[in-house]
Amino acid sequence: MPAINENFLKLEKNYLFINIAKKVNAFTAANPDAKLIRMGIGDVTLPLAPVVVDAMKKGADEMGVKETFKGYEDSGAGYDFLREAVSDYYKSFGADVSADEIRINDGAKSDCGNIVDIFGDDNIILVTDPAYPVYVDSNKMSGRTIIYADSNEENGFAAMPDESVHADIIYLCSPNNPTGSVYTAEQLKVWIDYAKKNDAVIIYDAAYEAFITDPDVPRSIFCIEGAKECAIEMCSLSKTAGFTGVRCGYTVVPNALKVTASDGTEVSLAQIWGRRQGSKFNGVSYPVQCAAAAVFTEEGQKQIHENIAYYQENARIISDTMTKVGVKFTGGVNSPYIWFKCPKNMGSWEFFDMMLEKIAVVGTPGEGFGKNGEGWFRLTAFGDRDNTIEAMKRFEKLVSEL
């Protein structure tokens, strides 16, 4: 048999959420009557906005008529109508991103995982810890060296660069998954300066930008001067507009991002990324792109912000409970995540098991996101209101009796 890519054997055996699913399945099999409340995986629960559904159906209808049928997209980078809508959206919060710097994708996870293909395997990868597991796993699959910047209680779970350490590729996520922390404009500027000093590229995950309410917190790294010479940004409609099951996002590779190859050739990263996608991707479903474009209309923005406000109120309910029972946390504002310290110095998985067994609430153990997550725990505000209130009642009782 052909040799496999043995880097796969060095990965953690189970993807975090698969592990959780197994434990939950075992619990529900043993306790079929338990009223389980899921606050673990960051999935949304509110339906798509009406304008989004209408646009998708209109797109589907067009596909059923010869004159308006759409086959392959010419470029596979997304229809102009959507790329322009995303460009205008960026401009609305002060980031100058042109339509030709945007590629539409089937969700941020795909591009976030696949972007590694365009870089050499000898690069040093810097990941803030804790982090979304895809940053680590996608690089481990290529056998790369990964170093970590600690996000912890001391720095409010917002790691800053260590000037004595060199990195070539830097993953940042703000608002952060899992910790809910955000970078201010000043902090992002420090990262950009560090990247420039190291000739590094920042891969910036902005998937939760729509939850930012504080006007001082940047919605995009491209709100900060100098970012276009050193950063790639990924964003998604999954959390912005409930697209977790629709699958659409976008990646920005600025035209100014150039790399010099070993033979001295100047290479545009956007061009290589386009070449990669040209061979291994064929664009996003047309009706899905129609649905995505509807998100950026005036009525679309109004409707999706009603959903976001609903989740933000859930986040407030969870945060208030944490404050009331004296549990330390980050997030809850500018973010759908609440990241808290497990009471009584319990371990993350220990607390996970206890919550599942005693109050039938599912969360995400912090250590699944890295070593600095040990003893911490993530809850999401994406649940249904009644369930969120009920879960917090149970949580309050549980913690007060510990």
Add this chain to the structure above:
Amino acid sequence: MPAINENFLKLEKNYLFINIAKKVNAFTAANPDAKLIRMGIGDVTLPLAPVVVDAMKKGADEMGVKETFKGYEDSGAGYDFLREAVSDYYKSFGADVSADEIRINDGAKSDCGNIVDIFGDDNIILVTDPAYPVYVDSNKMSGRTIIYADSNEENGFAAMPDESVHADIIYLCSPNNPTGSVYTAEQLKVWIDYAKKNDAVIIYDAAYEAFITDPDVPRSIFCIEGAKECAIEMCSLSKTAGFTGVRCGYTVVPNALKVTASDGTEVSLAQIWGRRQGSKFNGVSYPVQCAAAAVFTEEGQKQIHENIAYYQENARIISDTMTKVGVKFTGGVNSPYIWFKCPKNMGSWEFFDMMLEKIAVVGTPGEGFGKNGEGWFRLTAFGDRDNTIEAMKRFEKLVSEL
């Protein structure tokens, strides 16, 4: 700046179809009144079947209602309703493929390009030449050694293995893109025996299986004994049901496919592939999966076969013209492609330019698919009937005047 993956610099500068698009754009700019007929890129032209559109709209409606809203898929491998429909479809033509061996994807190109990730870079890759460029490019991007098996006029453009040559991974495509040739059951058995002797894995592209009319030509490599121990198959609804702009396909990695790692561990390829997809893919849009499932219903099969019959009639019209003007060709039956020898020993691009300039018909130069394509040319039967007839009239006149 970080080191890029310099294998990208070794790729042909332009992807074949981008090159064609540029030439066509230049032509239409210079000849705005020319009645251009496109028979180049293998894109369909008939609209989606009504049952498919209805199913997609129903799926969209479900996404707009809280009780039926779908977020992330648990596995990302596709909903059971679709995986089971695909499994039943396989069984209908004698291939025993179970639902848990099938992963739903956003089109065969993505999986065909991404599958390379699970194999080591030292493997020897065997590609039949001419071939779909993705097989070559996706492996060149990983810096792999590629060897070729010649498909040519002598063997009817259906390369067979050279027993004196070793390969680890073998790409086969039947019905073939670009040559329209097909492998018989006996020929596939020879390839399977060769793969087993070499401990190789066959990556089998069955994207055009729906065009097979000859009952002796296998619709899947899994119709042949022994294939489940050595083959992965990719298929797509792009040509089967006009999904080029909808984006849905499926990959079969049999449970029996095991590889021994260097430390002696037995590894399931399906499991590693699932791990890869678990980190770099998040499943296919729910309404798209609903649309795909409709293809496999009784009414869906009836409706899509009306479209396939339409394209088959186009293929007959093109084939008859080739026969009439005495141009040698393969394909045209069991395939939507007609692969012909350029008259007067012209080169592929030379003939491309001439067809474009003189009769405003766009085709695909054979040499874009590999060295054995030099002097050959691909036309597709996916056009509109009137255009196909008109193009063949122009073609007949052009060739008879050469």
